[in-house]
Amino acid sequence: MCTGKSTLGHRLARNLHGRYISFGDLKREHLVLGDPIARSMQNYADRGEPIPPDLAFRIVEPHLEACTILSGFPISRPEMIRLEQTCCVVAAIHLVADHTQIERRFFARGECPVCLYLGTIENHCPEHGVKLVQRNNVTPEEFQRRVRLYEHRIVPFVASLLDTVSVLRVDTTTQDQNRVLVHVQSWLNEVR
Numbered sequence: 001m002c003t004g005k006s007t008l009g010h011r012l013a014r015n016l017h018g019r020y021i022s023f024g025d026l027k028r029e030h031l032v033l034g035d036p037i038a039r040s041m042q043n044y045a046d047r048g049e050p051i052p053p054d055l056a057f058r059i060v061e062p063h064l065e066a067c068t069i070l071s072g073f074p075i076s077r078p079e080m081i082r083l084e085q086t087c088c089v090v091a092a093i094h095l096v097a098d099h100t101q102i103e104r105r106f107f108a109r110g111e112c113p114v115c116l117y118l119g120t121i122e123n124h125c126p127e128h129g130v131k132l133v134q135r136n137n138v139t140p141e142e143f144q145r146r147v148r149l150y151e152h153r154i155v156p157f158v159a160s161l162l163d164t165v166s167v168l169r170v171d172t173t174t175q176d177q178n179r180v181l182v183h184v185q186s187w188l189n190e191v192r
């Protein structure tokens with residue numbers, strides 16, 4: 001989290017003539033609509049259970065293109081297996097940053113009160129022009145929950161990927177976004 005996934009994802013997608021999909025953004029879009037997928041997600045959330053891989057894939061599937069950069073999905077072995085039934089996963093990029101830096105970025109995040117667009121607090125929504133406000137889940141508890149999710153679920157998942165796909169680890173603590181993009185893109189050219 002807060003390592004520049006969406007900035008890198010959007011720019012990579014543009015350069016590769018592909019599409020960037022943020023699983024978190026797609027989930028938020030459903031929640032705003034309050035559609036049947038949102039109700040299914042809510043049922044699992046109420047029971048304190050993670051969304052099953054099939055439901056997660058149903059959220060992603062309508063947006064898949066020939067070249068797609070996915071963020072936030074898959075983050076577990078069963079999700080990866082579900083994805084690979086339909087797609088060929090060629091590479092994974094593991095963005096990391098210093099803990100203090102991540103914490104600082106996490107608490108600086110805001111959202112548009114209208115469309116839930118995410119950005120840095122005090123900035124404005126590009127579509128609605130209103131000031132971004134603190135998100136209601138920007139709390140120390142939520143931060144700790146996400147750190148635990150990362151350590152207990154995502155780190156082992158990334159380790160398990162090493163058997164099947166090429167994985168690039170990039171530390172974004174001090175590198176600027178242009179350098180990260182150039183580095184990742186030249187690596188991807190080798191992999192492809």
Ligand SMILES: [Zn+2]
Nearest residue numbers: 112115125128
């Ligand atoms: Zn907005």
